[in-house]
Amino acid sequence: MNIILLSGGSGKRLWPLSNDIRSKQFIKIFKTADGYESMVQRVYRQIKEVDPAATVTIATSKTQVSSIHNQLGDSVGVCVEPCRRDTFPAIALASAYLHDVKGVAPQEPVVVCPVDPYVNNDYFEALHTLSQLAQQGAANLTLMGIEPTYPSEKYGYIIPETSDAVSKVKTFKEKPDAKTAAEYIAQGALWNGGVFAYRLGYVLDRAHELIEFDGYQDLYDKYATLRKISFDYAVVEKEPNIQVMRFAGQWKDMGTWNTLTEAMEEPGIGKAILNDSCRNVHVLNELDVPVLCMGLQDVVVSASPEGILVSDKEQSSYIKPFVDAIDQQIMFAEKSWGSFRVLDIEDESLTIKVTLNPGHSMNYHSHQRRDEVWTVISGRGRAVVDGVERPVQAGDIVRMPAGCRHTILADSELKLIEVQLGREISVQDKEKFPLEIVSHGKEKA
Amino acid sequence: MNIILLSGGSGKRLWPLSNDIRSKQFIKIFKTADGYESMVQRVYRQIKEVDPAATVTIATSKTQVSSIHNQLGDSVGVCVEPCRRDTFPAIALASAYLHDVKGVAPQEPVVVCPVDPYVNNDYFEALHTLSQLAQQGAANLTLMGIEPTYPSEKYGYIIPETSDAVSKVKTFKEKPDAKTAAEYIAQGALWNGGVFAYRLGYVLDRAHELIEFDGYQDLYDKYATLRKISFDYAVVEKEPNIQVMRFAGQWKDMGTWNTLTEAMEEPGIGKAILNDSCRNVHVLNELDVPVLCMGLQDVVVSASPEGILVSDKEQSSYIKPFVDAIDQQIMFAEKSWGSFRVLDIEDESLTIKVTLNPGHSMNYHSHQRRDEVWTVISGRGRAVVDGVERPVQAGDIVRMPAGCRHTILADSELKLIEVQLGREISVQDKEKFPLEIVSHGKEKA
Numbered sequence: 001m002n003i004i005l006l007s008g009g010s011g012k013r014l015w016p017l018s019n020d021i022r023s024k025q026f027i028k029i030f031k032t033a034d035g036y037e038s039m040v041q042r043v044y045r046q047i048k049e050v051d052p053a054a055t056v057t058i059a060t061s062k063t064q065v066s067s068i069h070n071q072l073g074d075s076v077g078v079c080v081e082p083c084r085r086d087t088f089p090a091i092a093l094a095s096a097y098l099h100d101v102k103g104v105a106p107q108e109p110v111v112v113c114p115v116d117p118y119v120n121n122d123y124f125e126a127l128h129t130l131s132q133l134a135q136q137g138a139a140n141l142t143l144m145g146i147e148p149t150y151p152s153e154k155y156g157y158i159i160p161e162t163s164d165a166v167s168k169v170k171t172f173k174e175k176p177d178a179k180t181a182a183e184y185i186a187q188g189a190l191w192n193g194g195v196f197a198y199r200l201g202y203v204l205d206r207a208h209e210l211i212e213f214d215g216y217q218d219l220y221d222k223y224a225t226l227r228k229i230s231f232d233y234a235v236v237e238k239e240p241n242i243q244v245m246r247f248a249g250q251w252k253d254m255g256t257w258n259t260l261t262e263a264m265e266e267p268g269i270g271k272a273i274l275n276d277s278c279r280n281v282h283v284l285n286e287l288d289v290p291v292l293c294m295g296l297q298d299v300v301v302s303a304s305p306e307g308i309l310v311s312d313k314e315q316s317s318y319i320k321p322f323v324d325a326i327d328q329q330i331m332f333a334e335k336s337w338g339s340f341r342v343l344d345i346e347d348e349s350l351t352i353k354v355t356l357n358p359g360h361s362m363n364y365h366s367h368q369r370r371d372e373v374w375t376v377i378s379g380r381g382r383a384v385v386d387g388v389e390r391p392v393q394a395g396d397i398v399r400m401p402a403g404c405r406h407t408i409l410a411d412s413e414l415k416l417i418e419v420q421l422g423r424e425i426s427v428q429d430k431e432k433f434p435l436e437i438v439s440h441g442k443e444k445a
Numbered sequence: 446m447n448i449i450l451l452s453g454g455s456g457k458r459l460w461p462l463s464n465d466i467r468s469k470q471f472i473k474i475f476k477t478a479d480g481y482e483s484m485v486q487r488v489y490r491q492i493k494e495v496d497p498a499a500t501v502t503i504a505t506s507k508t509q510v511s512s513i514h515n516q517l518g519d520s521v522g523v524c525v526e527p528c529r530r531d532t533f534p535a536i537a538l539a540s541a542y543l544h545d546v547k548g549v550a551p552q553e554p555v556v557v558c559p560v561d562p563y564v565n566n567d568y569f570e571a572l573h574t575l576s577q578l579a580q581q582g583a584a585n586l587t588l589m590g591i592e593p594t595y596p597s598e599k600y601g602y603i604i605p606e607t608s609d610a611v612s613k614v615k616t617f618k619e620k621p622d623a624k625t626a627a628e629y630i631a632q633g634a635l636w637n638g639g640v641f642a643y644r645l646g647y648v649l650d651r652a653h654e655l656i657e658f659d660g661y662q663d664l665y666d667k668y669a670t671l672r673k674i675s676f677d678y679a680v681v682e683k684e685p686n687i688q689v690m691r692f693a694g695q696w697k698d699m700g701t702w703n704t705l706t707e708a709m710e711e712p713g714i715g716k717a718i719l720n721d722s723c724r725n726v727h728v729l730n731e732l733d734v735p736v737l738c739m740g741l742q743d744v745v746v747s748a749s750p751e752g753i754l755v756s757d758k759e760q761s762s763y764i765k766p767f768v769d770a771i772d773q774q775i776m777f778a779e780k781s782w783g784s785f786r787v788l789d790i791e792d793e794s795l796t797i798k799v800t801l802n803p804g805h806s807m808n809y810h811s812h813q814r815r816d817e818v819w820t821v822i823s824g825r826g827r828a829v830v831d832g833v834e835r836p837v838q839a840g841d842i843v844r845m846p847a848g849c850r851h852t853i854l855a856d857s858e859l860k861l862i863e864v865q866l867g868r869e870i871s872v873q874d875k876e877k878f879p880l881e882i883v884s885h886g887k888e889k890a
Contacts, residue, residue: 295757312740343788349822377794
């Protein structure tokens with residue numbers, strides 16, 4: 001099975017665990033035997049359990065690449081959108097990537113699926129069936145229709161011609177009000193979960209009709225010039241030959257704190273204490289200090305280095321404008337090489353904790369307007385400053401005056417405290433260079 | 446006016462802003478023209494406004510001395526109890542301190558008052574009257590009786606002989622149930638707010654009757670051997686000649702989050718965002734990141750480096766057992782020389798931010814089982830390592846291997862990041878020495 005997972009944009013609705021650079025699909029919230037996994041880890045694991053040979057490609061933006069590799073490892077396929085251009089350009093680019101980079105033949109089937117459904121393995125078995133239906137070619141597009149459990153206003157509806165397991169699609173309906181949704185359901189309508197399958201060549205043909213391009217690299221290069229247009233508008237609405245396959249298993253959308261906490265197996269993740277009079281309270285605490293809840297009802301509490309949310313669960317769906325108004329430095333980020341967390345902010349200094357994964361290094365870079373000091377607190381590695389490489393371990397200090405080029409390479413997991421000093425500390429003040437080692441220091445750094 | 450302020454013990458009921466080493470009276474919660482002041486700062490300011498010549502002595506434990514000097518300056522009188530021995534030994538020690546250290550004559554009046562009443566200046570004017578009544582000597586003890594506003598179960602009651610402004614006391618009653626309290630109030634009873642005045646010699650005589658000691662220093666030295674006994678039991682219950690003065694002004698006890706938030710002039714202190722559907726919600730946030738509250742009612746949210754409380758206001762009075770069960774390192778402390786805050790805890794390292802007040806220094810000390818590194822992030826001062834003093838400023842690094850003696854003296858406000866490294870990091874691993882400077886380093890540290 002070739003599967004393209006669409007990994008969407010920034011998820012402020014789950015602030016403070018999601019923000020501009022950390023999307024909800026990366027929050028580690030689902031209990032496993034030995035800890036917690038994120039939505040993207042859960043979905044990837046489920047796909048591999050159902051089809052160990054599946055080729056998974058994640059279509060996403062540059063900002064998510066670090067988190068994806070950090071959580072899924074380096075072997076997962078990632079098709080990076082240079083900028084956001086809605087779903088049709090994204091699916092066209094991912095399809096061109098499968099064809100030109102991964103060598104998938106035009107007659108092979110491809111399944112497209114959002115990265116964040118909260119489902120069981122039967123869902124991925126259904127995707128496998130969807131892929132087979134696409135390969136058989138009875139229709140140009142094969143959609144998954146989810147059997148509704150209530151007249152939701154949050155989803156589009158697919159109305160099939162028959163109530164068979166697989167049926168031609170009669171028509172599509174936009175998100176309705178609850179009363180209209182109930183009427184649709186009475187007619188046998190299904191939720192449109194944004195899942196569909198096709199033969200690769202079909203979407204490549206549509207892409208070439210709408211965009212003049214010569215293969216994946218050319219499409220990538222001109223991506224910023226493409227018109228924003230949805231796959232529904234560009235392809236689905238113009239295609240008369242569409243079929244839909246019913247799916248009646250569990251399917252939940254984890255878009256708000258309310259729906260997300262419903263999927264939690266226990267009331268607290270992280271250090272959380274709830275007294276006996278708490279009812280329907282969930283705590284997600286990423287901080288090192290405890291959250292104590294007393295006498296609350298229907299409340300979600302979430303604490304991260306970015307901030308603290310305390311909200312009635314229903315009200316939490318109105319969070320976005322409040323979070324948009326918060327103007328604050330990013331306090332935590334996962335990177336391809338590890339992560340960093342801001343520990344302290346002063347007018348002329350910034351102190352962060354940096355964790356490097358074994359075998360990884362940050363970019364070789366310099367800053368014009370700040371000095372930096374590293375104090376290694378655990379692990380072993382090699383620091384490079386202006387071309388001189390020196391071994392470092394816990395207790396070693398590395399001074400980096402403004403202008404010097406520097407990086408650190410982790411031989412084991414390596415943690416350090418970085419103190420940045422200067423009057424104009426900014427993430428923009430960074431120039432990257434190819435790593436060049438001119439000598440090896442014998443002494444400790 | 447000679448006034449002894451009793452500054453009580455650790456206040457876990459206001460966790461996470463109070464804890465074992467930080468009592469509620471030091472929380473900066475009351476709005477002033479240019480910021481916030483704590484209960485102890487508010488009371489001290491009010492006393493000085495009413496009687497600029499007042500001699501204020503704070504009777505407290507060792508653990509609070511740093512916070513008192515940090516918040517009130519070095520000129521306030523502090524009588525330190527070497528250990529906790531209940532109110533009679535504490536008041537006896539403070540009385541001996543006034544006589545032997547401050548030179549207060551036996552016939553002079555003294556007023557004893559808790560450090561944490563939330564009152565207006567009329568309360569301190571009443572204390573002044575109480576002091577004058579004690580000096581006139583119509584009774585051996587002159588108490589303040591607070592006119593009850595409701596039949597509270599939280600206070601003891603004083604039943605006066607008459608309803609005059611000043612009356613002989615008929616009897617005292619322990620904390621009653623609400624029904625009994627209402628009966629007391631019908632008889633003209635007053636709340637016992639723990640405020641009383643006497644001629645200094647009177648309490649010194651009682652102290653010498655019950656304890657064999659020869660002046661303040663001797664009493665201090667044998668303090669640990671004294672029996673725990675309350676002033677009420679040792680003195681008040683045995684004294685037939687007691688009068689009470691009525692006080693009808695505002696008087697609030699700030700012992701719980703519920704009463705404390707009633708005294709807040711605005712819903713939030715620190716970074717707090719409340720949406721329109723919040724009702725009777727108060728946020729006290731000491732962290733650098735925002736707290737967002739949505740759709741809550743009758744809730745207090747408090748966040749500090751120690752943890753986060755989210756509680757129904759009524760329920761918050763049951764907090765103590767939950768906080769007792771939290772076993773956690775102290776994350777923030779005020780010291781006489783400034784403050785520190787824990788930024789990061791790892792298995793074999795601890796990173797803290799240290800702020801030194803101008804002109805202050807930490808003790809000259811060493812650690813056996815950990816190395817330390819300072820990175821100065823702002824200010825100017827002098828670091829002393831093994832007797833060698835060197836000037837330091839932002840960007841300078843000081844390395845302190847295990848065993849070396851070290852301190853830093855702040856010439857301006859000075860902030861630094863301290864990284865502690867070792868397998869057994871413990872607050873117990875500290876040996877203090879008198880400062881000895883053997884040479885002055887010319888280079889930067």
